[in-house]
Amino acid sequence: MYKDYVERLKCVTPATLTPLNKDGSLDEAGMERLVKYLVGKGCKSLFILGYTGEVRAFDREERRRITEVVRKAAGDDVLITAGVCGDSTHIVQQFSEDAWDAGADMTLITPTDFFFLTDEELRNLFLKLADDAKKPFMIYNCPENHHYVNPQLMAELSKHDNIIALKQSTTTDKIQQMQLALDPKEDFVMISGDEFNFYPAMTLGVEAFIMGGPGNIVPGKCIQMFEDYKAGRRENLYKEHMELVSFFSELYTTLPYPMVISQIKAVMELAGICGRWMRHPVKEVANEDMKIIEDMMKRHNIEV
Numbered sequence: 001m002y003k004d005y006v007e008r009l010k011c012v013t014p015a016t017l018t019p020l021n022k023d024g025s026l027d028e029a030g031m032e033r034l035v036k037y038l039v040g041k042g043c044k045s046l047f048i049l050g051y052t053g054e055v056r057a058f059d060r061e062e063r064r065r066i067t068e069v070v071r072k073a074a075g076d077d078v079l080i081t082a083g084v085c086g087d088s089t090h091i092v093q094q095f096s097e098d099a100w101d102a103g104a105d106m107t108l109i110t111p112t113d114f115f116f117l118t119d120e121e122l123r124n125l126f127l128k129l130a131d132d133a134k135k136p137f138m139i140y141n142c143p144e145n146h147h148y149v150n151p152q153l154m155a156e157l158s159k160h161d162n163i164i165a166l167k168q169s170t171t172t173d174k175i176q177q178m179q180l181a182l183d184p185k186e187d188f189v190m191i192s193g194d195e196f197n198f199y200p201a202m203t204l205g206v207e208a209f210i211m212g213g214p215g216n217i218v219p220g221k222c223i224q225m226f227e228d229y230k231a232g233r234r235e236n237l238y239k240e241h242m243e244l245v246s247f248f249s250e251l252y253t254t255l256p257y258p259m260v261i262s263q264i265k266a267v268m269e270l271a272g273i274c275g276r277w278m279r280h281p282v283k284e285v286a287n288e289d290m291k292i293i294e295d296m297m298k299r300h301n302i303e304v
Contacts, residue, residue, distance in 0.1 A: 002136045002164050003187045005106060008079045009138075009165055010189060010207045012222045013045040014038050014215030015052040017265055018066060019274035026062060028069050030274035034216070035073035037273050041220040046074060047108065049083035051144060052212035052261055056085060057279040064098045071103030080104045081138065087112045089128050100135055107137040108167065111147035119153055130162040138165035138191070141174075151181030158188045167210055169193030172200050179204065195248060198222070199241035202229045213248050213264050217271075217304055247300040254296075255289050266293050271304035 016038065019030030038046060048070050049055040049063055058066065067082050074080060082104035084095035096107050109129060111122055126139060126149075139157065141149055149157070149166075157163050168178055168190055175197070178190055191208040192201035198209060214222050225240055251267070252260045259282055266285035269276040270293065276284045285293065297303075 002161070005079070005136055006164050006187050006189050008045060009191065011045055011209075012043070012215065012219065012226050013047050013079075013081070013191075013208070013210045014043055014219050015047045015050045015193075015210050015212040016070070017216055017261065017268065017274065018049070018053045018058070019265075019268075020277040020279060021275065022277050024277065024279045026065060026069075027274060027277075028065075031066065031069045032073040033273050034268070035070055038216070038219055039074055039078060042223045043078070043215075043219050045079040045081070046070065047081045047083070047210050048104075049085075050108065050140075050210075050212075051142065052216070052264065053083065054261060054279060054282075055083045057282075060094065060098060063095060064102045067099055067102035067104050079106075081106050081108050083108045083110075083140075084137075085110050085113070087114045089125055092129060093132065096129070096133065096137070104135075106135050106164070107133075108140050109137050110140045110142045110145050111149065113145050113147075117147060119150065122147065122149060123153060123157070126157050126163065127160065130157075130160045133162045136162045136164045138167055139163060140167040140193070141170060142167075142193075143169050151178050154178060155181040155183065158182055158186050163188070165189045165191055165208070167191045167193045172197055172204060175201060175204055175206065196245055198225070198244070199229075199237055202226070202237075213251070213260070214244055216264055217267050218244070218302065243300070247296070247302055250296055250300075251293065255285070255292065257283065257285060263293065266290055267297065267302075267304065270294055270297070273304070 019027040021027045082099035084107045086092040192206045193210045195211045265276040278284045
């Protein structure tokens with residue numbers, strides 16, 4: 001039913017930041033610049049309002065406006081997936097309706113986060129949402145969420161026409177377990193969501209990727225690596241992958257910002273695309289640490 005959407009997801013999709021002003025309000029101009037930067041680098045699909053997009057920091061109207069701004073900046077040809085996290089079926093349905101009305105092509109849904117659900121309740125959640133959905137969605141096995149949609153349940157859910165993808169942000173062993181369970185004949189795609197498994201996931205046959213830090217900072221590089229792999233130009237890919245791993249490991253772990261989105265935004269501020277500001281209580285990168293990140297980028301030859 002949504003075979004075209006499935007094919008369009010077989011690419012590198014940035015999990016976009018949400019640029020903010022210093023007072024924490026949405027920086028619409030920064031959002032437009034970011035989207036145009038990503039599209040200009042060759043991105044044909046964008047994922048907004050995920051973990052990297054700070055989805056849980058925004059209320060219903062803010063989420064709607066973010067989607068509107070992205071849709072307008074991206075144009076009609078870019079596939080837009082909007083995260084619609086919520087802690088009940090009703091709330092997720094409200095966020096989904098808002099996302100569709102604001103221009104999203106599809107949505108991404110995680111299990112509820114605050115309430116612990118059994119497998120039967122997870123099944124009922126996703127089937128109810130799928131039965132009532134006007135547009136398709138993907139399910140997200142998110143490492144920050146204490147639920148995990150197991151391979152057997154995912155295989156069952158993937159048969160519903162409105163459930164067309166799984167974002168699997170896990171290690172390669174769980175990627176393989178999911179591959180074994182899913183029916184390759186279904187109009188369905190599994191997407192790797194862990195940037196540190198970018199090249200390993202390619203070698204396992206994964207055809208789609210959603211990436212946070214690399215997707216925002218070096219989208220063109222990621223797209224080229226994926227295209228090279230598909231074309232059989234693989235002699236340098238391991239080295240290129242490990243260079244990305246080296247930079248992003250240092251970026252994420254050597255400064256006191258455990259959410260890591262702060263560091264990604266700092267890089268984008270240095271590039272002149274958007275500011276580093278976060279929504280309270282999460283801290284933005286301090287002035288004295290901006291120089292550290294700038295030096296880090298130079299040492300790793302990272303150009304935005």
